[in-house]
Amino acid sequence: MYDKTLAFWRANQDPFLEGLKEFLRIPSISTLPGNEVEMKRGAKFVADELKALGMDVSIVEGNANEHPLVYAEWLGATGKPTLIVYGHYDVQPPEPLEKWISPPFEPEVRKGVLYARGASDDKGQVYILVKVLEGYFKTTGKLPINIKVLIEGEEESSGEHVERFVRQNPKKLAADAVLVLDTGMYAPGRPTITTGLRGLICAEISCQGAKADLHSGNYGGVAPNAAIELAKIIAYVTTDSGNVRIPGFYDDIIKPTKLELKAWRRLPFNAEDFRRDVIGSPTLAGDKRFSVHQRIYARPTFEVNGISGGFSDEGFKTVIPAVANAKVSMRLAAGMNPDKVAASFERFIQSVTPDSVTCTVQILSKAPAVIADTGSPFVKAAAKAQSEVFKAETLYVRRGSSIPVAGTLQSVLSAPVILTGFTLPDCNMHAPNENLHLSNFYSGIEAIGLYLALLTE
Amino acid sequence: MYDKTLAFWRANQDPFLEGLKEFLRIPSISTLPGNEVEMKRGAKFVADELKALGMDVSIVEGNANEHPLVYAEWLGATGKPTLIVYGHYDVQPPEPLEKWISPPFEPEVRKGVLYARGASDDKGQVYILVKVLEGYFKTTGKLPINIKVLIEGEEESSGEHVERFVRQNPKKLAADAVLVLDTGMYAPGRPTITTGLRGLICAEISCQGAKADLHSGNYGGVAPNAAIELAKIIAYVTTDSGNVRIPGFYDDIIKPTKLELKAWRRLPFNAEDFRRDVIGSPTLAGDKRFSVHQRIYARPTFEVNGISGGFSDEGFKTVIPAVANAKVSMRLAAGMNPDKVAASFERFIQSVTPDSVTCTVQILSKAPAVIADTGSPFVKAAAKAQSEVFKAETLYVRRGSSIPVAGTLQSVLSAPVILTGFTLPDCNMHAPNENLHLSNFYSGIEAIGLYLALLTE
Numbered sequence: 001m002y003d004k005t006l007a008f009w010r011a012n013q014d015p016f017l018e019g020l021k022e023f024l025r026i027p028s029i030s031t032l033p034g035n036e037v038e039m040k041r042g043a044k045f046v047a048d049e050l051k052a053l054g055m056d057v058s059i060v061e062g063n064a065n066e067h068p069l070v071y072a073e074w075l076g077a078t079g080k081p082t083l084i085v086y087g088h089y090d091v092q093p094p095e096p097l098e099k100w101i102s103p104p105f106e107p108e109v110r111k112g113v114l115y116a117r118g119a120s121d122d123k124g125q126v127y128i129l130v131k132v133l134e135g136y137f138k139t140t141g142k143l144p145i146n147i148k149v150l151i152e153g154e155e156e157s158s159g160e161h162v163e164r165f166v167r168q169n170p171k172k173l174a175a176d177a178v179l180v181l182d183t184g185m186y187a188p189g190r191p192t193i194t195t196g197l198r199g200l201i202c203a204e205i206s207c208q209g210a211k212a213d214l215h216s217g218n219y220g221g222v223a224p225n226a227a228i229e230l231a232k233i234i235a236y237v238t239t240d241s242g243n244v245r246i247p248g249f250y251d252d253i254i255k256p257t258k259l260e261l262k263a264w265r266r267l268p269f270n271a272e273d274f275r276r277d278v279i280g281s282p283t284l285a286g287d288k289r290f291s292v293h294q295r296i297y298a299r300p301t302f303e304v305n306g307i308s309g310g311f312s313d314e315g316f317k318t319v320i321p322a323v324a325n326a327k328v329s330m331r332l333a334a335g336m337n338p339d340k341v342a343a344s345f346e347r348f349i350q351s352v353t354p355d356s357v358t359c360t361v362q363i364l365s366k367a368p369a370v371i372a373d374t375g376s377p378f379v380k381a382a383a384k385a386q387s388e389v390f391k392a393e394t395l396y397v398r399r400g401s402s403i404p405v406a407g408t409l410q411s412v413l414s415a416p417v418i419l420t421g422f423t424l425p426d427c428n429m430h431a432p433n434e435n436l437h438l439s440n441f442y443s444g445i446e447a448i449g450l451y452l453a454l455l456t457e
Numbered sequence: 458m459y460d461k462t463l464a465f466w467r468a469n470q471d472p473f474l475e476g477l478k479e480f481l482r483i484p485s486i487s488t489l490p491g492n493e494v495e496m497k498r499g500a501k502f503v504a505d506e507l508k509a510l511g512m513d514v515s516i517v518e519g520n521a522n523e524h525p526l527v528y529a530e531w532l533g534a535t536g537k538p539t540l541i542v543y544g545h546y547d548v549q550p551p552e553p554l555e556k557w558i559s560p561p562f563e564p565e566v567r568k569g570v571l572y573a574r575g576a577s578d579d580k581g582q583v584y585i586l587v588k589v590l591e592g593y594f595k596t597t598g599k600l601p602i603n604i605k606v607l608i609e610g611e612e613e614s615s616g617e618h619v620e621r622f623v624r625q626n627p628k629k630l631a632a633d634a635v636l637v638l639d640t641g642m643y644a645p646g647r648p649t650i651t652t653g654l655r656g657l658i659c660a661e662i663s664c665q666g667a668k669a670d671l672h673s674g675n676y677g678g679v680a681p682n683a684a685i686e687l688a689k690i691i692a693y694v695t696t697d698s699g700n701v702r703i704p705g706f707y708d709d710i711i712k713p714t715k716l717e718l719k720a721w722r723r724l725p726f727n728a729e730d731f732r733r734d735v736i737g738s739p740t741l742a743g744d745k746r747f748s749v750h751q752r753i754y755a756r757p758t759f760e761v762n763g764i765s766g767g768f769s770d771e772g773f774k775t776v777i778p779a780v781a782n783a784k785v786s787m788r789l790a791a792g793m794n795p796d797k798v799a800a801s802f803e804r805f806i807q808s809v810t811p812d813s814v815t816c817t818v819q820i821l822s823k824a825p826a827v828i829a830d831t832g833s834p835f836v837k838a839a840a841k842a843q844s845e846v847f848k849a850e851t852l853y854v855r856r857g858s859s860i861p862v863a864g865t866l867q868s869v870l871s872a873p874v875i876l877t878g879f880t881l882p883d884c885n886m887h888a889p890n891e892n893l894h895l896s897n898f899y900s901g902i903e904a905i906g907l908y909l910a911l912l913t914e
Contacts, residue, residue: 031772093774099669157773198674202773211737212556215887216760217655217858219735220788221699221752224742227761227783228695234685235692240811242678278676280668285681285813295678303673304684305776306767311784315488316614316659316821317550318786319762319887326684327768329775331677354697356742364773401674430672430776 002453005139009131009445016445017114017438019049020127021107023089024116030067030090030157039153042089043068046151049130053137055149062161067153069162074133075146081455082146083378084175084413086405087126087182088155091118092430099432112438119436120423125181126151128422128444135449144456148175152405155182158365159404166408177378177416178409181448184423185440186395187268191386191447193379194419195260196297196398197406199332199369201342202305205230205349206325209357213310213319223320224356227309230324233359236352237302241287244302244330246341246348254335254371256298256398263396264293278425297398301331331400338366367404376416378455385451386420389443422447459910462596466588466902473902474571474895476506477584478564480546481573487524487547487614496610499546500525503608506587510594512606519618524610526619531590532603538912539603540835541632541870543862544583544639545612548575549887556889569895576893577880582638583608585879585901592906601913605632609862612639615822616861623865634835634873635866638905641880642897643852644725648843648904650836651876652717653754653855654863656789656826658799659762662687662806663782666814670767670776680777681813684766687781690816693809694759699743701759701787703798703805711792711828713755713855720853721750735882754855758788788857795823824861833873835912842908843877846900879904 009016028042029035043059050072051057057072067090075082094104094117102108107116118124129149136143150173152162166173183194209224238244256264271292275284286295309324311317330345332338346361353359372379374396383394403419410417422444428434466473485499486492500516507529508514514529524547532539551561551574559565564573575581586606593600607630609619623630640651666681695701713721728749732741743752766781768774787802789795803818810816829836831853840851860876867874879901885891 029772031774033771093768093770093772095768095770095774096670198677200674200775202775209738209742212885213553213888214736215858216758216762216786217657217788217856218882218886219753220655220758220760220857221743221756222731222741222749223736224738224740225760227764228691228759231688231691231761231764232697234688238685240689274679279671279680281666281681281813282815283681283812284679285666286678292679296676299678301673301677302685303677303682303775303777304688304767305673305774306769306778307684307688307781308765308769310761310763311550311552312763312765312782313550313552314490315486315550316784316786317488317552317762317887318657318659318760320760321763324764325769327773329673331674355740356738358739399674400677401672425675428669429675430774431670 005135005449006446008135008139009449013442016131020124023123023127024107024118025105027105028090028153029093030154031093039067039090043070043153046070046089046126050149053133060165066161069150069152069165072149073147074143076142077144077146080145081176082148083177083179083455084148084150084173085129085179085181086150086409087129088122088152089126090153090156091121091123092156096432101433109438113435114438115433115435117434119434120184120427121429121434122155122182124436124441125421128441128448129181131445132449132452144452148173155403162405163408166405166412170412173413175413175415177376177418178413180403180406180417180419181421182403183399183419183421184427186397188424189390189392191390191392191394192420193383193394193396194399195372195374195396196334197370197419198400198402199336199338199367200402200404201330201332201338201366202364203329203345204325204327204362204364205233205359206323207233207357207359208323210320210322213322216318216320219320225320226324226357227321229354229357230309230326233349233352234304234326242285242301243287244300246345248344249300249341252335252337253333256294264291264297267293267395267397296400298333300333300336303329305329331402332369334369334371336369338368342366367402368407370407370410370417372419373416378416379418381454382418382420382451385454386447389447389450462592462906463903465592465596466906470899473588477581480580480584481564481575482562484562485547485610486550487611488550496524496547500527500610503527503546503583507606510590517622523618526607526609526622529606530604531600533599534601534603537602538633539605540634540636540912541605541607541630542586542636542638543607543866544586545579545609546583547610547613548578548580549613553889558890566895570892571895572890572892574891576891577641577884578886578891579612579639581893581898582878582901585898585905586638588902589906589909601909605630612860619862620865623862623869627869630870632870632872634833634875635870637860637863637874637876638878639860640856640876640878641884643854645881646847646849648847648849648851649877650840650851650853651856652829652831652853653791654827654876655857655859656793656795656824657859657861658787658789658795658823659821660785660802661782661819661821662690662785662816663780664690664814664816665780667777667779670779673775673777676777682777683781683814684778686811686814687766687783690806690809691761691783698745699758701757703802705801706757706798709792709794710790713751721748721754724750724852724854753857755790757790757793760786762786788859789826791826791828793826795825799823824859825864827864827867827874829876830873835873836875838911839875839877839908842911843904846904846907
């Protein structure tokens, strides 16, 4: 029975790739205003694929300015467990466009690697799930367990729609476990379960000095420079080692366990190779009292994601900028309370704002960190399925990134979360030349396929 | 004789305005790459006007990437003094476009005020000169004194072409005095001679951390953030009171004389009105040990004119920026050596750059401050002509802005510089809604006209 399904997955790799390319051609950038048509196309693509399998599918529209989500279920496996699988069809903006070797929304395979925005984050992984289900339906007419599918369109933006949907539908979404297909492999050939994610606060700081941009000759010396004052505020948020001065920032952190710290020390990792090949900066940043893994997995950060003010086009304009803006974010470690941190951040920025300018702080989103239950049989089965397919021991790591809805699903459904996926460290998520190794795409289908089979035991 | 010319100026105000509007419609933005066609149109407009008067006119082409300048002369006033008059036909970029009430290159008169980019800086003043000359030629067939006209197209950019032209042609340009028509009136109804200008250094700082933008979740805690590091560098250049930490920055400043300080204290000025109506910021910035006039006229500054890095478009992108840039400039007080300051600035930026990023500093332009000889009869005649036309005492002030070529003309031609003009403090130079009061445009023609007549005495 399983052999027939496995054969189907292996025989259909080419059409699977073509289908994924079609999905990737849709520029479903959720943070781009006015992009509603492409967002609806993204949702419809997923819904149509699942409908074609005979699943019960609905496209759930949100409020104005929200993007639709896709919910599907098949509950025909009486007496078997129910798994809800989460993914997202929205993608990050592709800028800077000039750094892409092939255009972001024209998928191209080069040397066994598929390049496109969303290839790994997260369309490729959503499509892995769809093809797993297709294999079972087409070869057996059913699924080995009960499956609920929840694919949202706001993971890269507010995520408000799916948050509300989950909170309002605990019975409809009830499941024995939550599979979040939005993480990746620690290293090539090393299947990986993610046991923790950082939380995230996104915010915008806007500083205003003079009422309008002023001539730096006529007013330089008396007019406040919004760009300089914003720089001073930003500069003051962190110490030279990147530690954050916001009061109480580190108070509630739950430290990683000794077992976790030991596992992280055993990961195949060389800090100097990592610096040179992955980061590429003269030195690594951050607090040297903590290892690279600790800093990424279990310590909070403050980042400027974008800064702007004055005249930055080609040429030169001797203005004193009246306004300067920074888009900023904070990654939160396990234990940190996003509401508390956001409030302290706002107070802190106001407290360090000089008299000559006014600053507004807008909190755009807040999500707590997530910690998985590594003792759950659903986690153990995922590790086993992946070890068999990839023929390698499954690693347990945390990740520094954030999937806000994972925490919500875990708490609302009171179910263990399994975080896994098949991207690689060089997949350029959120950056130019995002990619997915085709071998991982195909093996990912087999690994998730085997996982569903193992859950029947 | 003079009455006939004066009558001509008064009778032709409407056609003069139409002619100026035509001039202002040319988007001669010198810092905009690829704008050669419009720059040539700007130069040709000026040259054609002067040719039509019967002057000997040449358009002087520069090197590749330089803009043409216009040189014209009429030397038929044997035994009379020779005045060389400087102005510029290039303008600042108009951005931010959305803040203009009427489009920057579609001149519009509202309530007696002409709005357009370049209306006051400096096309309106160049056109005043042209119409003065036209009045004399059309009513008397000649000019009262010998006139050389030098109108460049790079005042808002490098100014390299006119610098070289002046240095290479000291005999051709020889004159008894230099009239720089590129400053303005201290207050409405108060004619003004400018006795000093600040110097200017323009530069760009570029910081690079990681080799590419990185996901702030996956790499936050170890990847340097170029925007934060640039903010820290910028923040460190100035103290909270705006004083500059660059070593030696204040060493060579020539302090204003007691007479100047006394004159500045007597200017019709209220700091609180100035803060509220002109600057519009919560408080004024700068070193409170010095008066507002001292800070603008006689103290150096450091400004960020533009800052950029990461993702600043609409929406949000959780990247760690690999690169961040700042366009910066320094206004120099009298006595400061631009070469020495620029070199010290470069060393200083490198010395405060953290190990995790690399910074490059590019010096784009350098010009010293200028101090005028208030004892010169050419300066006194200018003050007298303006007092008569405006029926008010002429004020002597300095300006905080810079006209690099003024210093070069003064030193190469060994001639006194007269800096004057007819713009007002609310003319929005370098900002949206730049404007020129039509009453000053018309009175400016009469004042410069009378000045030429007075110089025959």
